[in-house]
Amino acid sequence: MAAQQFDFGMIGLGVMGRNLLLNMADHGFKVIGFDKDNQKTTAFEAAATPGTTVKGVGTLEEMVTQLSAPRRIMMLVPAGKPVDDVIESLLPLVQQGDIIIDGGNSHYTDTLRRVTYLKGKGIHFMGVGVSGGEQGARTGPSIMPGGDQEAYPHVQPMLEAIAAKVNGEPCVAHLGKGAAGHYVKMVHNGIEYAIMQLISECYDLLHRGAGLNNDELHQVFDSWNKSDLQSFLVEITADIFLQQDDKTPQRLIDVILDKAGAKGTGKWTSQDAMEIGVPIPTIDMSVTMRNISSLKEERVKAAALYNTQAGKISTPKEAFIQQVHDALYFGILISYTQGLALLHRASTDLDMQIPMQKVVSVWRGGCIIRSSLLDLFTKIYTQNPQLENLLLNEQIAQLLQGKEQNLRTVAAIATQNKFAAGCLLSALSYFDAYCSSQLPINLVQAQRDYFGAHTYQRIDQPGTFHTIWNK
Ligand SMILES: NC(=O)C1=CN([C@@H]2O[C@H](COP(=O)(O)OP(=O)(O)OC[C@H]3O[C@@H](n4cnc5c(N)ncnc54)[C@H](OP(=O)(O)O)[C@@H]3O)[C@@H](O)[C@H]2O)C=CC1
Numbered sequence: 001m002a003a004q005q006f007d008f009g010m011i012g013l014g015v016m017g018r019n020l021l022l023n024m025a026d027h028g029f030k031v032i033g034f035d036k037d038n039q040k041t042t043a044f045e046a047a048a049t050p051g052t053t054v055k056g057v058g059t060l061e062e063m064v065t066q067l068s069a070p071r072r073i074m075m076l077v078p079a080g081k082p083v084d085d086v087i088e089s090l091l092p093l094v095q096q097g098d099i100i101i102d103g104g105n106s107h108y109t110d111t112l113r114r115v116t117y118l119k120g121k122g123i124h125f126m127g128v129g130v131s132g133g134e135q136g137a138r139t140g141p142s143i144m145p146g147g148d149q150e151a152y153p154h155v156q157p158m159l160e161a162i163a164a165k166v167n168g169e170p171c172v173a174h175l176g177k178g179a180a181g182h183y184v185k186m187v188h189n190g191i192e193y194a195i196m197q198l199i200s201e202c203y204d205l206l207h208r209g210a211g212l213n214n215d216e217l218h219q220v221f222d223s224w225n226k227s228d229l230q231s232f233l234v235e236i237t238a239d240i241f242l243q244q245d246d247k248t249p250q251r252l253i254d255v256i257l258d259k260a261g262a263k264g265t266g267k268w269t270s271q272d273a274m275e276i277g278v279p280i281p282t283i284d285m286s287v288t289m290r291n292i293s294s295l296k297e298e299r300v301k302a303a304a305l306y307n308t309q310a311g312k313i314s315t316p317k318e319a320f321i322q323q324v325h326d327a328l329y330f331g332i333l334i335s336y337t338q339g340l341a342l343l344h345r346a347s348t349d350l351d352m353q354i355p356m357q358k359v360v361s362v363w364r365g366g367c368i369i370r371s372s373l374l375d376l377f378t379k380i381y382t383q384n385p386q387l388e389n390l391l392l393n394e395q396i397a398q399l400l401q402g403k404e405q406n407l408r409t410v411a412a413i414a415t416q417n418k419f420a421a422g423c424l425l426s427a428l429s430y431f432d433a434y435c436s437s438q439l440p441i442n443l444v445q446a447q448r449d450y451f452g453a454h455t456y457q458r459i460d461q462p463g464t465f466h467t468i469w470n471k
């Protein structure tokens, strides 16, 4: 009897690989997986839904030889060297026309290098962003493929089957040339960092500032999740406040150390935005806040030196909760605005041809930054795919104007009472700067010309000017 032929292979059966492959099996595809850790392979097989075709193997050779042609092989291993190692191990085993997919959070420049390297060997290589975490991978993630147009039709049916669905539409679409898939995922994560930091700043104001306990915080975030703030991150935040610690009688949130980890995608977003000159200060600030959080020992010493005890907020609770709601809404909208402005520019500057309306459509379901706002963004970008910045849209302007005053009030309360609210403040500063027809940068230009003969332009005539400034 002929050996079983499998439709799809996965290398790396950790949190994402295992769940994505089981999801694929549930949709009728025959799947085969390999992990260098045998226990993960065994656990993967054991977790399969009865009746599905799922196999775990102990070597790459076993996997490759049992795949139908063209072979479709995804890896979900840690970014960096492991991805290059897997590629090198696969090269002697695959054939021309086979498709290798990196579904991890790889840096887009690594993806571009790998595309070129493998193209030279006749192998298709696609960088594909996947978002949704463990649960999303298992039941329906948001998937961001990019690159090789010739290879995409061979994986499209599988990706569409396993992706989250919104109104019946799968949350997956081809998002552009080269490394566009990984670029879009990187910016997705930058926005994710900003929204998470904004939520944390609001939590701090409500908890330490206004004195809300965990049950009250749960109620507030739960009700916000039923409002215009409806989103995955607000939803899980509401849940978090109810989680009991299993080692003490406390809620888990109260025993978690205030030091955030990071794997790099937020930092890469900031680095790349600086590189191509797109302002994304709220995302930058969220990366900075994680970095400051890691300086726990120094922060403890500084807190003692400067007496930075945060003040109690005197605004009546209900009014303050509404103000913080509006401030958060404003901050979240600005975070998307900055990330999408970066994608818009990068699409041209890095020649990726990113279809903005598809990006926001794919983010409507399955991913970590899914929210009701993405329906609106999808309508806006469908009407105007070349929109430079969401702030230039009239509907967005109306929404922000309705919340602006409450963000200003919250920003003032936060600074007066010594709360670190860097993302809320940066969202407001970005808005104020972007919406200013006049900035004080004329003085910066004068200073540059004064000390460095860097020249300046005038408001009343064209050309470039230099002045011998009075000492
Ligand atoms: N976790 C999440 O929520 C998300 C993660 N991602 C990205 O997906 C990728 C995978 O993440 P995740 O699943 O969380 O990571 P895990 O660490 O849970 O899984 C990675 C698996 O790959 C295995 N592995 C490493 N090197 C090899 C190799 N050379 N050959 C075979 N197997 C190998 C690891 O084995 P061992 O442990 O023995 O080293 C591990 O089992 C990363 O790039 C991550 O950033 C993307 C979206 C969401």
Ligand SMILES: O=C(CO)[C@H](O)[C@H](O)COP(=O)(O)O
Binding pocket: 105, 130, 131, 132, 133, 189, 192, 261, 262, 263, 264, 265, 266, 368
């Ligand atoms: O890609 C993801 C979600 O979209 C991963 O969960 C990622 O690891 C999150 O980034 P970090 O670990 O830096 O917080």
